Amino acid sequence: MTRTRCAIYTRKSSEEGLEQNFNSLDAQREACEAYIASQRHEGWALIKDRYDDGGISGGHLERPALQRLMADVEAGRVNRIVVYKIDRLTRSLTDFARLVDRLDGAGASFVSVTQAFNTATSMGRLTLNVLLSFAQFEREVTAERIRDKIAASKKKGLWMGGNVPLGYESENRTLRVVPEEADAVQKLFDLYEQFGTVTAVTREAAKLRLRSKVRTGRGGSPRGGSVMGRGQIHHVLANPVYAGRIRHKHQTYEGQHAAIIDPDRWEAVQARLMDKSAKQRSAPAAAHPSPLAGKLFDETGDRLTPSHASKGGKRYRYYVSRRLVTGKTDDDTGWRLPAGQLERDMARAVKLHLANCITRGQIGAGDAPSIKRLRAVADALGDHCLTLIHQARLGDGTIRINLDACKLANTLRVPKASISPEVLSLQLPYTQRRRGVETRLVIGQAQPARDDILIANVARASGWREALCNGDSLSTIATRDSITERYLGQMLAFAFLSPKLVRAILEGRQPPALTTNWIRRHGLPTSWAEQDRIVAQL
Template sequence: MEPASGPAYEQDGRAPRRLRCAIYTRKSSEEGLEQEFNSLDAQREACEAYVASQRAEGWVLHPAFYDDGGFSGGTLERPGLRRLIADIETGLVDIVVVYKIDRLSRSLMDFAKLVEAFDRNAVTFVSVTQSFNTTTSMGRLTLNILLSFAQFEREVTAERIRDKVRASRQKGIWMGGWAPLGYHVKDRKLIVQETEAELVRRIFRRFLETGSVTVLTRELHAEGRLTQHGKPFHKGLVYRLLINRVYLGEAVHKGRSYPGEHAAIIDAETFDHAASIMATQRRTRAAETRRATPAPLKGLLFGPNGAAMTPTHTKKGDRFYRYYVSTDVLKERGRPSSAAPTRLPAAQVEALVVDQLRALVRDPALAGRVSEELKASHPKLKLADIDAQLRSFDAMWDQIFPAEQARILHLLIQRVDFRGDRIDVTWRGHGFSSLVRDLVAGNNRAKVAA
């Protein structure tokens, strides 16, 4: 695609001015990036050749590398792209060169935002494999059509993959990923690894005897037991093992179980017994700690009029009810508005906040932002490791003691506003980076203890 403006000559008309060309490359998956010459290198080589062919027009190569390996084109939260936009905003780039338009973005809305940033800074862009001029209305229409098809292709591909995974799981087929402890993968099937399988059976037996994940984890540390990846066990890992229905010979997809192709390691009676113990423990632990634990949103929740909402409770018979009440009401500062409730059921409003937290930690874009923030303090921490820490946090949330849940919410949240018909959460700027640092530190302490 040709740049929006023709050759930019100096005012005397004798020599073109230098146009700094930044090359942007992207690949959706990390597969193959470890090769000596990968897809990003191929894209950059083609773009460099194109810039060299325009040397007579004053084009010069910008020395910085703007590469995003393993990032989807459906989001703008990419480290390389963010550096490119920052350099454009500071006036360091005149032309952006890409191999294909969909390397820059596969989202029509996101591309419109990029074009707005380009126009604001008098920056044009070029696709070396797609030639058309965006200075004309027909060129802009062609661009929008190409982007619409790129977005359509991305969405259809995602739907096709989801449908294939769902159909395969319903047939009990293993669809890849890390094999659970007790199994190894052969010919895309789970095969029982008897040594590890015996450790799994022992973990279930000891849990039925002790009734405590904490005690069981300490025993595993004392015995020097390691996972199939050579890492020490921690409470979250033991808990996930005890609720993993793969050990019943089942395939699980979106919370539903189907008969699997693989052999079971644990019988149904043992699995159900362990599940009933954990369910009883959750209810008992919640009842014992509810009164002694401060409300997790204390100091964070505010009502429609901006007044803070403080925790309170009442008791009817053996039932204990928790609420958040507006401080205006407690201090009798004016009459409460009928349109703005002044007392909220604590469990419901806390659940709404936690639901937003769960959705956020599952967002792949969050891992990219945290990776960018931690790259200076934790240079060895990879994006995949950060994503794994965030995903494990979602699974472990219900097993965290209420006091720890409250600490994490205060670490992540600046304030929660009840608007009458919705709950708005304002997250702290670097809260999730701090959370990931805590999770990494916790894993390191577990390794030292082992």
């Protein structure tokens, strides 16, 4: 009789009740042990190791005990996994498919005790797929209900969790004012009304030793209580919770908590903040305009300010996080983005967004003549699209752009009321490409960008290779083209790029980091397959 090594896997989504002597995990294990004992005549034997995940959701596979169990399965130490119910193993159909593939690869299977099937048979797999589909549907419906409940509660002005802001503490779904912290909030607003800039407020707040809220981390250790930075102070000044309101996404509702700042005073501060951020640059910089000045913010609320560097008589523009300019940070956070490429990508994204919205009838009358006229106007906007941006904020892998409704209506010559609210906001994915100290954002689908210098060097090197094949020496070529033999030797690497890579360079599809300087500095192997592997990682 073949011996089948069985392992029991148990899971509970919440930590509630786990401290009891006999909890849900123990109950699941007891049922599974009894089932394995009933199959002893088939050669089933329980291994001693326990695989218990307490307080972990089944919506993902990043569970310590599950990862350890799958490692044992793939090492051949476990032949069959026994679970109380299939949703203890996973609630996701996609994750289930991955698990089954791994089990098949290891020659293993699993059994659900209460649902009486196993994945060793085709009927068992069919039944399992149906059950998992319903489990995933139930999970998604539950998530929708939770989101709807949070939205409805916030509309009623209730506090629904998250980091409690400075000046308050959470109490029975609302916020209670903490007088000592509220004094610090009042002082920040006083300083802003006195000095008029967040930078000045940050400096004065440091002198007064105003500190951030002290919080308790997951491990019980205290966090916060440090001198507040510019981004934190900006967040306090712009947070509607201090005016007695609750924010949900892009809407604010009257809260059930007491306001620390009078609403009229808070509104006046917001107007000054917006006026400062949108302030036009001075006249000497007009020859090199930065249309995103005052509109671009990073994930901390810090503004990206225009900057530039000059090299060889050429001016290179950037948008740089304010804390990097003022030196108010001692870590490596902050952005330094090439302005030209960022502006072109954002203008292209806004133009495409407007064209799609017009086609869907979300702007103007929505009839055929109106759509045709508006498409013509949108197609001619070009970089003027950047003037329509009210604010752009960098997040984790996305950039959210809000458009100015009045400017958009005036530009397209349509009533403001005819613009659907969905038109005024777009969210775009981006990837980061680092080049030296600067970071380039590739927004949305990367567009072909031909590097004329790189193309010229490939062409020159190909000509030198042909001359070498015709019998010319390195010294002859170097003398004829007024270059050194050392330089010629470096540049000949461009003549031995793979055909696939040369084609990508000619079409502008090469990675942004692949430049003439990069190839000269790092070199590329002569193997075309190795070249393609290295370039794919840039």
